[in-house]
Amino acid sequence: MGSPISTPEQGRFERRALEVLAHPRMQAAVAELHDYWLDMIKPQPEMRASFDSKYPEVVFGAIIWSLNTDKERPAVVTISRIPHQLEGLEIPGSRWGLDNPDSVYRVIPIDGSERYVIRGRVPNPRLTENYFTLWTDKMATVDVLDGKSLHLDADGRFEIFVDSDEKGNRLDHVRSAPEAKEFYIRDVIMDWANERVNELSIERLGAPPKSPERTMDQQVDDAIAMLRLNIDNTARWNRQALDKPVNAFDFTIDRDTDGALRNQIYVMGHFQLADDEALVVDVGLGGADYFLAPITNQWGTTNDIQNRTASLNLNQSVRNGDDTLTYVVSRADPGVHNWIDPCDMPEGILTLRWAEFVTGRPGEGFGAKGRVVKLANLKNELPAETKWVSPAERADQLKVRAASYAWRVAE
Template identity: 70%
Template sequence: MSNPINTPDQRRFEQEAVKVLHDPRMQETIADRRAYWLEKARPGPAQRQAFETKYDEVVFGAIIWSLNTDPERPAVVTISRSPHRLGDLDIPGSRWGLDNPDSVYRVIPIDGAERYVIRGRVHQPRLTENYFTLWNAHMGTVDVLDGKSLVLDEDGRFEIFVDADEKGDRANHVRSSPAAVEFYIRDVVTDWAQERVNDLSIERLGGEPRRPERSFDQKVADAQAMLIRNVDNTMRWNAQALDKPANMFDFVIDRDTDGALRNQVYIMGHFDLADDEGLLIEVALGGARYFLAPITNLWGTTNDIVDRTSSLNLSQIERDADGAVRLLVSLRDPGIWNWLDSCDMPDGLMTLRWAEFENGRPDAGLGAKSRVIKLADIARELPHARRVTPQERDAQRARRADSYAWRIAE
């Protein structure tokens, strides 16, 4: 199967992003923010080690996103990818913003006074979750189209018209406004091996651009500004998790209040474990067709999501023999299938996420309970969990890596 991410525009933007990365002015800002962030965060040894690779991703994520901001020359660009090769180039990862390993995030710049058409094709099996969200300059929603409602032709193709007019008799429409600046498109891949994100392209309908393209100097300046913002935003988001007690993910939704109209539920927190401990999390799905538990570091990125089980979704989780969903976070392999591998970090952040409720809102049972256990007590604490041998773990990891490979294939 092909890779819908690997488009001519994607390759062009990644190549230009490498040029911006190596510009001396960009390198100066990278060094400045590096010192600033380490001073502010004061990380422990494991998080400091993670910084040496993950900061590079935060940097490249800012560059690649900032390059695709011209609404007269819009492109569909994926902004959060793992490190990969592009011809002879090593392309850094661009994960940032507490990324979801299941999600492919793509952006399209928009001018609210312009008219556009987004063309694409839906692959089978169809994605559980896919949203075309039109943002204003503050990431507020102007309009949103749920991908499940797309009207398709017999080949799975579609057109989405984007303008400030009424929908009229058009099958697929996103209503723009003067405040609109960007599409943020999120395709959530739950079965990594079988599912593929939508093919996407964008056409501006207003004729030739009226303004000249940004100079390279301006592109460097925009990338510098975005990196500065993103570092500060990461620290602000982290505070939402770090201000809570460690290892506390206990939560039960009140369907009559906070659950009544919500179609997504997020629970942020952080863990801090000794080498012989694990954080046991029991999850109640509450009717969610999508659930994810990813581990992130202080720098706002996931860790090794390809070769290690540092995130698990419902298609990767195996229910315990009693039907319950239980996960275990730990440094050492506990010998159970549902291991959230902390990737050598004794501490880290997690954002549990429930979504796609059958009736548009969660059932009363949605929630989570957590507690710290000793790994030596797993047989007693998790009697219903599927146990795995080292050979079975290797096979689990190999299947995971194989199922991810299409996303970074040329």
């Protein structure tokens, strides 16, 4: 299989996004919304310092996504990527919205009154989790297809028919509706080194497009509107954690609206730590086959997910020997394998994710609890079976991590 991410179609959209970014009106809006966001958040100094590297990603994320909203000319575009190169061009990252480092997010615009067919091929091994979510302009789910249920031919290929009709005798079908706006496709990778995402393409059936392609001015307008919307949404989502007690996990998201995935459960919390403190997070899996603990900042992006343990999933973590895990968050490396690195930040947001429950719903022991301890007392606060690592072992862990992520940004 070739790269299912760095496709010619992806490259075409990324080049156009650079052109939109350079447009004078886009640059003026970027400057205006820069001040708007900072005035809204009024961040602490360290969080303010991180804004200078994170805001450009949110900007580019809005542009690349807004370019793929033409329902008469749908494409498959990957969003929420880290910075990378494209034939010598420096392509900014496009992360935003509390992104999941395990997920490759792709979007496809559709019109609820038209017909489409999504074609693709699955890799071997199959993905841990893969959902084709069709949603409205308010991010409410119209229909969702579990990728594990796809019917494959001998080469692993599939076809998904998309329309407002009954499924009939078609093997794979997503039922559309007038309010449907786009597909939001999550390919979730738990084994970064060995799992790959599905190949995907989209075909609109029926008559040729009736409307002309958007002009540059229209594309700039759409990008500005999406950037403002994404800023406001990020601030609103973060408040779900920031308005709760610090260093605790008191807000559970279990819904199929507002961008949340119907088949996942999210528990949010925010942390704020002194240099000599650590947040110990005790997690009960409750029978989940998928779990992720990622840190995001107040700008809605993850930090250095490739080169540092800024997130850990079930495959990257060491269990306690039962259906539980224990993580440590601290600015200084505590020497624990399950260290979620805040990348030099004293504060951040954790959006814990569980999915793929054996019985379909969380079982006994599900949940998360946070407690702040002094780093000097950490060994006394952790389970006896905790895996500790030396500096050399940490370096090896990070080397393997970086290499296992690299294929996602390879040309």
